[in-house]
Amino acid sequence: MKIVYYTYLRDKGGAARVANLIASYLSKEPGYEFIQLVEREGVDWSKLKDASIFHLHSSKNWLEVLKKLVDFKGIVFITAHDFQVLGGGCVYPFQCFNWQKECVSCPLGFTNSKEVFAQKKKLLLKINPIFIYPSNWLKKMGSKMYPGLEHKLIYNGVELNFNPTLELFRYQRKFIILICSSLGRNEIKGSDRWPFIIESIFQEDKEIRFFLVGGEKLSFSSPEVAARVKQVPVLPHSELLNLLAQGSLLIYPARIDNFPLVILESMACGLPVVAYQVGGIGEQVIAGDCGELIAPLAEDKLIATALALLKNPVQLRKMGVQARERWQRFFRIEKMAKEYGKVYVQN
Incomplete structure (x- = not known):
């Protein structure tokens, strides 16, 4: 079975990482041949020849890619x-909520949203792809927008090749981690609120340390706060996992998100999560079990919850253990790849 999979970047970003994990795992099984097309590096569309499946993961030019697939004779999957x-x-x-009205107007400033949606819909109905979603939250939206197409749920999975310590001393460190997948100010991911969150927590407990990955370079109101914060723009993935395995708590104040890999990796590393209950995050984190979920944008509650947990390292450790157990049960790479393998074979 020849499967051509398409990503915008070769190995950076969540979409490419998931795509490569699937290909890497299933390539070990007999009968699979995977070929990656990388948009940013230039695409050789002749590689579609004799492919039975085209799997689209990410693009910066969706309309052009969809146009290329109209005459494809195999099966198209879109995650x-x-x-x-x-x-x-x-x-x-x-x-x-204008997505329920075919993006008739866009409060976010996409002036041609109605026309773009109409073009996408026309192409998608011609291609007749099978949609796959990492969250039931997004699957419900896609099913409402394109009721005539097939929609499936497959949760993302991640891998961890070491056993993190789950000893109590780790959770007594009061070591908070905040991560944003992009550089600069990102209101969707909530990194614009990091300074307020950090300074508010510091005012209540000056022993807490913070490690920030991504986001814009921050400055603080006092050198005392700045001394408790370390920020780096990016980390190699192996170093990021090692960082997560040392933390006491991940605060993830995204205003909306689908199924962030960093939350799954935190759980795999035994790191409890405090986040808003938005998007698909509520399908990852069980409140009171492996972290806490806060009503959307209830920032004071988010801060108070983080402080309360850090005062109770025994509870934090229990949540860390349960987070890792939940990852092992539901969100391992093996489970995700096998489910993708099933839909490939069945179709």
Whole structure:
């Protein structure tokens, strides 16, 4: 079975990582041949010849890619890692319900959203792809927008090749981690609120340390706060996992997100999570079990919850153990890849 899979980047970002994990795992099984097309490096469309499956994961030019697939004779799968392939342009329809009206207008500023959506819909109905979603939250949206197409749920999975310590001393360190997948200010991921969150927590407990990955370079109101914060723009993936395995708590204040890999990796590393109950995050984190979920944008509650947990390292450790157990049961790479393998074979 020849499977051509398409990503915008070769190995950076969540979509490419998931795509490569699937290909890497299933390539070990007999009968699979995977070929990756990378948009940013230039695409040789002749590689589609004799392919039985085309699997689209990410693009910066969805319309052009979809146009190329209209005459493809095999089966097309599209994994919706975010909302872009479904709607009129945005990554996520934050505080917007016009996606239910075919993106007739866009409060986020995509001026041609109605036309883009109409073109996508026309192409998708011609291609007749099978949509796969990492979250039931996004699957419900896609099913409403394209009721005539097939929609499936497969949770993301991640791998961890070491056993993190789950000893109590780790959770007594009061070591908070905040991560944003992009550089610069990112309101969707909540990195614009990091300074307020950090300074508010510091005012209540000056022993807490913070490690920030991504986001814009921050400055703080006092050198005392700055001394408790370390920030780096990016980390190699292996170093990021080692960092997560040392933390006491991950705070993830995204205003909307689908099924972030960093939460799964935190769980694999035994790191409890405090986040808003938005998007698919509630399908990852069980409140009171492996972290806490806060009502959307209830920032004071988010801060108070983080402080309360850090005062109770025994509870934090229990959550860390349960987070790792939940990852082992539901979100391992083996489980995700096998489910993708099933849908490949069945179709």
